[in-house]
Amino acid sequence: MPGLDGLDTLTRIHNLDRRVRVVLNSAYAAYREQFVSWIADAYVVKSSNTAELQAAVRSVLGVAIPT
Numbered sequence: 001m002p003g004l005d006g007l008d009t010l011t012r013i014h015n016l017d018r019r020v021r022v023v024l025n026s027a028y029a030a031y032r033e034q035f036v037s038w039i040a041d042a043y044v045v046k047s048s049n050t051a052e053l054q055a056a057v058r059s060v061l062g063v064a065i066p067t
Helices: 006-016 029-033 035-039 051-061
Strands: 023-026 042-045
Touching (some): 023 029, 023 051, 029 035, 042 051
Parallel strands (some): 023 042
């Protein structure tokens, strides 16, 4: 995203409509400690295993995880 990072984008989304649900998927675990990241509904550190990301999206959307 030229000129913006994920936290800048999150701030813009939040300022436009606070009802928008956001899952941050970042390569930087340290971003979790930054105040702006706290307004996201979930924070997942990128991995080749997408299970955690999928679980976070399902949780944020209120979708049951199939067993």
